[in-house]
Amino acid sequence: MQTKYTKELSRYLLILVGGMVLASGVSLLLVPNEITSGGTPGMAILVNYFTGFSVGMIMLAINIPLILISIKFIGRGYAFRTVFAILVIALSTDILLELLKLPALTHEPVLAAVFGGMFIGLGVGLILHSSASPGGPSIIVGIVARKTHWKEGNMVILVDALIVFSAGFVFPNLDSMLWSLLGVYVSGRGINLILSGRPSKKVVHISSDNAETIKMQLMHKLGHEGGMILEGEMLHTGNERRLLMLIIDNNKVQSVRQIVKEFDPSGVVIVMEASE
Structure with a gap:
């Protein structure tokens, strides 16, 4: 029994680290440079630009309905870990942006896109590795994929592409969309690095x-x-x-x-x- 509790505790610790790393990428690199990403962070950044609501609270507003909809399709342990991941990401993002008001790590778009994508990819990878989800459209995509013949990977790519291309219409500078595409690519590589390890x-x-x-x-x-x-x-x-x-x-x-x-x-x- 002790081993079971230790394993679960290590999962929550990894989720905590992953959520904080992801939030750092969003708060210190992407938001200050008007660069978006895929999933909930990307959606929250776009809505924040229009409304001024905090990015973390927007993430919660997006994820809570999705969790409620999908709760019967996922296990209880997975659901608890996912809720914890969502809370860590949202609270960490708002603490960095709204409470501490930390300055951007860089205002160079290419560096922000690459390292912001890397932070998000590593964060998401740690969360997925811990048998949890960072929330967002991936929850619904997983359910739809199980009920239809559509491939989950293709659906995630489609949703992320729509979010990123929206940056070209939301932000005044079209370059934001191009930097966002770069960031999404890097984040995907980061996720693969955590889940698959370094190819040897x-x-x-x-x-x-x-x-x-x-x-x-x-x-x-x-x-x-x-x-x-x-x-x-x-x-x-x-x-x-x-x-x-x-x-x-x-x-x-x-x-x-x-x-x-x-x-x-x-x-x-x-x-x-x-x-x-």
Whole structure:
């Protein structure tokens, strides 16, 4: 039981850190430079520009109805952690903007977009890693995706795109939309970094008529013991062809390419991130 409580406490601590990091990116980088982002923070920044209401309170106003709507679709523990994350983000944002009135870390748009996106991405990543949600449209998107054939990832991208493109009409400077797009891209990379870790290995597929020789060369020169050989046929000719699939360190990719080039110049090498 103690382990269970310790695990839950560590989740809440990570959510606290993630929420504060996210709020710092919004308050100290994006808002002062009229740059928005995806999700609830982006919506709150746009509404704040029109109404003057505090960004944190707008986040709460957006998220509370969404939580109430989705409460029956998510587990109780997940719901409690999500509410906690929403409160931390909203309160931290208003403390930094309204109470402490801290100055912007930079007024250089490109730095604000990159580091603001990084802060938001890391914050969201920590929250998602802790089995919670930072709130926003992603809650409804998740429910809709489960009830329809639409892909959740595509729907999130669509919603975020609409929010970011709105910056081009809301803010007087069209550059705000372009910087916002950059920030959203960086935040996405930050989320992937937390959830998937730093990519250290590659998945390599090798299509070759000389698969057996290449296999022996790989084992001899690289000492690689994993992987497998798959049998198949070419789509356009119907001829049989063998496919090697293996997982290697990043620094061995070039060596694999050289082996394939030497023993089968017509061979095809496809490289992907193992973390995917």
